[in-house]
Amino acid sequence: MKGQFAGRMAKAQKSFIREILSVAQDPDIISFAGGLPNPAYFPVEPLRAAADKVLASDGRNALQYAPTLGYHPLREFIARRYAHKTGLQIDPDEILITNGSQQGLDLVAKILLDPGDEVILEAPSYLGGIQAFSLYQPHFQTVALHEDGVDLDQLAAAAAREQAKLFYALPNFQNPSGITYATAVREASARILHENQVFFIEDDPYRELRFLGEDQPPLSSFGRERAFLLGSFSKIVAPALRMGWIVATPPNMDKLIIAKQAADLHSNYVSQRILYQFLLDNDLDAHIAGITAVYRRQRELMVAMLEECFPPEVSFTLPEGGMFLWVRLPESVSSMDLFNEAVKANVVFVPGHPFYVDGSGQNTLRLNFSNTDEAHIETGMTRLAQALKKLYGV
Numbered sequence: 538m539k540g541q542f543a544g545r546m547a548k549a550q551k552s553f554i555r556e557i558l559s560v561a562q563d564p565d566i567i568s569f570a571g572g573l574p575n576p577a578y579f580p581v582e583p584l585r586a587a588a589d590k591v592l593a594s595d596g597r598n599a600l601q602y603a604p605t606l607g608y609h610p611l612r613e614f615i616a617r618r619y620a621h622k623t624g625l626q627i628d629p630d631e632i633l634i635t636n637g638s639q640q641g642l643d644l645v646a647k648i649l650l651d652p653g654d655e656v657i658l659e660a661p662s663y664l665g666g667i668q669a670f671s672l673y674q675p676h677f678q679t680v681a682l683h684e685d686g687v688d689l690d691q692l693a694a695a696a697a698r699e700q701a702k703l704f705y706a707l708p709n710f711q712n713p714s715g716i717t718y719a720t721a722v723r724e725a726s727a728r729i730l731h732e733n734q735v736f737f738i739e740d741d742p743y744r745e746l747r748f749l750g751e752d753q754p755p756l757s758s759f760g761r762e763r764a765f766l767l768g769s770f771s772k773i774v775a776p777a778l779r780m781g782w783i784v785a786t787p788p789n790m791d792k793l794i795i796a797k798q799a800a801d802l803h804s805n806y807v808s809q810r811i812l813y814q815f816l817l818d819n820d821l822d823a824h825i826a827g828i829t830a831v832y833r834r835q836r837e838l839m840v841a842m843l844e845e846c847f848p849p850e851v852s853f854t855l856p857e858g859g860m861f862l863w864v865r866l867p868e869s870v871s872s873m874d875l876f877n878e879a880v881k882a883n884v885v886f887v888p889g890h891p892f893y894v895d896g897s898g899q900n901t902l903r904l905n906f907s908n909t910d911e912a913h914i915e916t917g918m919t920r921l922a923q924a925l926k927k928l929y930g931v
């Protein structure tokens with residue numbers, strides 16, 4: 538209608554986390570809120586050297602328009618790494634380079650969702666996913682998460698529904714909960730999705746940030762026909778490069794290419810070239826090992842502080858990787874109230890309820906352990922425990 542925004546904007550919301558991050562700008566505030574990698578481990582010098590090399594040796598090509606799928610050697614690198622790390626065999630032409638994996642969420646939603654289609658979400662789920670899907674006006678169904686992954690009975694019931702179109706899953710170190718699916722749950726989930734002809738997005742930006750336990754095969758490796766496997770260099774190199782990818786089989790990829798061309802023709806080509814040069818000239822495994830060693834220590838300290846300073850009614854997950862852990866307060870405690878008290882004590886986190894689309898999770902919260910050094914984790918967690926005590930006397 539004249540002078541009005543499109544209907545699809547009616548339910549879409551601004552990112553709650555970005556609003557919170559604006560509070561966290563104050564340098565006195567210790568923030569466990571953002572999902573930021575630790576900038577101390579950004580490879581600044583190696584990226585500068587890679588940029589110099591690309592621009593000096595092949596600047597005119599690197600600055601030209603480029604193919605939609607992305608730089609072929611970079612896609613070969615990603616395919617080789619999947620084969621080596623997970624056994625998953627993919628052709629480089631089954632990889633589309635995207636503007637971060639966030640764009641992957643939008644593109645897949647764009648090619649699949651009509652208004653009213655059902656999207657099955659884990660509860661809780663990634664806010665950026667919920668936001669991306671919301672613009673295509675689906676109905677959301679939610680399925681519970683247990684320590685070893687999605688509730689299979691609930692997934693089977695949701696997938697069997699006529700309108701069920703897409704399952705959105707984060708099987709490794711989920712954002713926000715830190716939960717990882719066991720291999721058997723992956724296999725069973727893939728079977729359920731296959732039987733019910735439901736597409737799925739496997740959003741996997743944290744896969745390589747494992748610091749405990751064993752690697753698990755991608756859920757997509759148990760059935761690729763309707764799978765969109767999303768990856769990203771944001772957490773293992775640097776998020777500002779905005780380099781992510783989608784793995785999809787040819788018929789699905791054909792549709793993605795149309796959506797990608799309409800959105801931006803192709804991802805930033807000079808960024809792809811610089812990233813590839815960086816990957817050629819440096820040892821990515823050694824770089825990631827440096828990051829995970831630090832995240833592991835930070836995660837262990839945060840868990841130790843939760844055990845020492847918080848009452849036993851407060852429970853939390855024990856992530857084997859990634860950047861987040863998930864805290865459940867006693868039922869009667871509101872994490873939003875705790876947030877307001879914590880801000881006064883100069884510490885912030887993300888209250889859990891926005892990660893649920895059904896208004897539940899009022900007593901949950903997400904803590905990020907990647908972006909704060911150990912001294913600040915100790916101080917921040919002490920402040921948080923005091924805020925909880927002040928508010929509820931627990």
Ligand SMILES: Cc1ncc(COP(=O)(O)O)c(C=O)c1O
Pocket residue numbers: 572636637638639640663665707712740742768769770771776779780781
């Ligand atoms: C689960 C999940 N998916 C996607 C993204 C987006 O990442 P990217 O920087 O690759 O767009 C994030 C970022 O935090 C995330 O946590």
